[in-house]
Amino acid sequence: MANGEIISGFLAPHPPHILYAENPPQNEPRSQGGWEQLRWAYERARASVEALKPDVLLVHSPHWITSVGHHFIGVEHLAGRSVDPIFPNLFRFDYSIKFDVELAEACCEEGRKAGLQTKMMRNPRFRVDYGTITALHMIRPQWDIPVVSISANNTPYYLSMEEGQVEMDLLGKATREAIAKSGKRAVLLASNTLSHWHFHQEPEPPEDMTQEHPQSQLGYQWDMRMIELMRRGEMNEVFRLLPQFIDEAFAEVKSGAFTWMHAAMQYPQLAAELHGYGTVIGTGNAVMEWNLLKAGLARAAAEAA
Amino acid sequence: MTLVSAFLVHGSPLPQLCPDVPNWQRFRQAMQQAGAALRASRPDVVLLYSTQWFAVLDEIWLTRRRSEDIHVDENWHEFGEMAYDLYSDVSLANACIEACRAKGVNARGADYQGFPIDTGTIVASTALSVGSEALPLVVASNNLYDNAEATEKLAAIAVACAAEQGKRVAVVGVGGLSGSLFTKPIEAQDDRIVHAEEDAWNRKVLALIEAGDVDALREVLPAYAAEARVDMGFKHFHWLLGALGGRFQGATVHHYGALYGSGAAVVEFNP
Numbered sequence: 055m056a057n058g059e060i061i062s063g064f065l066a067p068h069p070p071h072i073l074y075a076e077n078p079p080q081n082e083p084r085s086q087g088g089w090e091q092l093r094w095a096y097e098r099a100r101a102s103v104e105a106l107k108p109d110v111l112l113v114h115s116p117h118w119i120t121s122v123g124h125h126f127i128g129v130e131h132l133a134g135r136s137v138d139p140i141f142p143n144l145f146r147f148d149y150s151i152k153f154d155v156e157l158a159e160a161c162c163e164e165g166r167k168a169g170l171q172t173k174m175m176r177n178p179r180f181r182v183d184y185g186t187i188t189a190l191h192m193i194r195p196q197w198d199i200p201v202v203s204i205s206a207n208n209t210p211y212y213l214s215m216e217e218g219q220v221e222m223d224l225l226g227k228a229t230r231e232a233i234a235k236s237g238k239r240a241v242l243l244a245s246n247t248l249s250h251w252h253f254h255q256e257p258e259p260p261e262d263m264t265q266e267h268p269q270s271q272l273g274y275q276w277d278m279r280m281i282e283l284m285r286r287g288e289m290n291e292v293f294r295l296l297p298q299f300i301d302e303a304f305a306e307v308k309s310g311a312f313t314w315m316h317a318a319m320q321y322p323q324l325a326a327e328l329h330g331y332g333t334v335i336g337t338g339n340a341v342m343e344w345n346l347l348k349a350g351l352a353r354a355a356a357e358a359a
Numbered sequence: 360m361t362l363v364s365a366f367l368v369h370g371s372p373l374p375q376l377c378p379d380v381p382n383w384q385r386f387r388q389a390m391q392q393a394g395a396a397l398r399a400s401r402p403d404v405v406l407l408y409s410t411q412w413f414a415v416l417d418e419i420w421l422t423r424r425r426s427e428d429i430h431v432d433e434n435w436h437e438f439g440e441m442a443y444d445l446y447s448d449v450s451l452a453n454a455c456i457e458a459c460r461a462k463g464v465n466a467r468g469a470d471y472q473g474f475p476i477d478t479g480t481i482v483a484s485t486a487l488s489v490g491s492e493a494l495p496l497v498v499a500s501n502n503l504y505d506n507a508e509a510t511e512k513l514a515a516i517a518v519a520c521a522a523e524q525g526k527r528v529a530v531v532g533v534g535g536l537s538g539s540l541f542t543k544p545i546e547a548q549d550d551r552i553v554h555a556e557e558d559a560w561n562r563k564v565l566a567l568i569e570a571g572d573v574d575a576l577r578e579v580l581p582a583y584a585a586e587a588r589v590d591m592g593f594k595h596f597h598w599l600l601g602a603l604g605g606r607f608q609g610a611t612v613h614h615y616g617a618l619y620g621s622g623a624a625v626v627e628f629n630p
């Protein structure tokens with residue numbers, strides 16, 4: 055069956071702090087809240103996902119790093135405990151995730167056809183990374199939508215940013231192709247922080263919001279400049295500036311998720327909805343959405359009209 | 360004498376996960392030889408530093424008495440998993456944390472069920488047969504913002520803490536040599552160092568290590584790290600150097616070879 059499509063794409067950052075601050079039952083550490091601006095941003099994003107009713111969520115996370123190819127989780131269900139190696143005090147999460155293996159296999163195959171090295175991850179004991187889990191939980195805490203999980207191939211770091219972005223562009227196009235053939239309505243999650251300069255010491259307690267602020271004024275200014283361009287839909291300019299942004303703001307978008315997502319959506323010159331922005335341990339995080347359905351750029355919109 | 364033996368070993372899971380590959384088998388044999396030598400030096404504890412355990416805020420030390428789990432590598436998941444059951448010397452690890460803080464290095468412990476112990480620590484401990492209740496570990500993370508000097512200081516702190524507790528220590532630095540690797544699948548039997556220049560660099564540095572020529576090593580290491588894309592700037596060697604007090608007599612290279620294109624070795628130092 056054909057006619058699948060991408061109905062929306064989110065920039066969905068994954069600092070474990072915001073999940074910790076929500077005190078979900080799956081997370082062992084308890085918090086006194088914090089980072090509300092970002093959590094409310096995710097609340098707005100959740101409402102949008104609820105209205106979109108996607109069949110599948112596809113997520114690209116920089117914390118599943120693969121050196122040989124792009125990998126896709128190919129196991130129906132994975133459960134276990136994920137502990138953040140950097141913030142084990144904040145994130146010890148018992149996850150249970152259902153994967154859309156059929157679509158993952160299609161993405162893997164389309165990627166291979168596009169000339170990429172791709173591989174299915176079939177090991178049932180594999181541990182899902184905290185970036186994937188945090189982005190998914192923040193956007194859909196019910197965990198009731200199947201997932202396609204994609205690794206971050208190391209090319210942008212191992213070779214060069216340019217070569218890496220070319221890979222991610224191909225991966226995005228392959229993902230689009232696979233979704234189209236699947237007949238499914240898909241939402242994409244690019245799990246990336248913007249400016250990534252961070253504190254070198256954690257406040258005590260970590261949720262002490264009197265301590266939270268941008269680590270770098272330059273990083274903050276870059277974030278605002280890029281967000282403003284995205285809000286205006288000047289995505290060509292965003293991508294023109296992306297290498298400089300990555301260099302000067304140490305932006306996590308280097309890992310490729312953002313490029314993958316926009317390539318999959320065919321780089322729409324569409325004004326993004328900013329659901330919210332906040333810093334976490336000094337890094338800049340924006341929850342943003344390019345809603346193709348609302349913009350009339352998805353076929354489902356025409357069908358509904 | 361506090362420090363009784365020192366080893367530089369690779370942290371790749373491939374030799375353990377693919378035991379039938381002849382050229383990788385030699386790494387397993389070398390690890391067994393090194394492990395035997397380590398245990399023969401009768402240490403009370405093994406101080407281990409792995410390039411693959413990243414920290415970015417504080418220096419983290421493993422403070423969980425027993426870590427038991429099954430590990431699946433994020434890249435090599437297709438080859439199976441590695442079971443581990445590792446004991447830590449918690450009192451020495453806590454002393455290291457205290458000593459770090461006293462010296463202005465932010466440090467804390469990690470004592471959590473399910474904490475993701477890195478591939479390198481698991482590979483080295485299981486292949487060298489250390490980390491038992493009788494021969495526990497003290498494991499230090501690789502803070503990505505630490506340079507060579509900070510890493511040497513860290514190891515020196517750990518050895519000093521062991522001395523204070525009257526313990527004999529073996530020290531292990533876990534990491535690779537040249538860092539270029541194959542990014543497309545290869546047949547394991549065709550494995551080789553990706554670039555001839557990196558192979559030459561590895562051999563040159565290993566020869567200097569065998570000769571115990573620390574002055575020459577200090578001279579060439581910055582260029583080696585940059586030109587051969589050495590795993591984490593060879594900080595695992597600096598960990599050893601710091602523990603050894605900045606000098607050693609020489610070393611035996613039990614094996615040198617390629618692991619998916621990157622350089623790897625098993626080296627036993629003569630303190």
Ligand SMILES: [Fe+2]
Pocket residue numbers: 068116117185247306
């Ligand atoms: Fe991240």
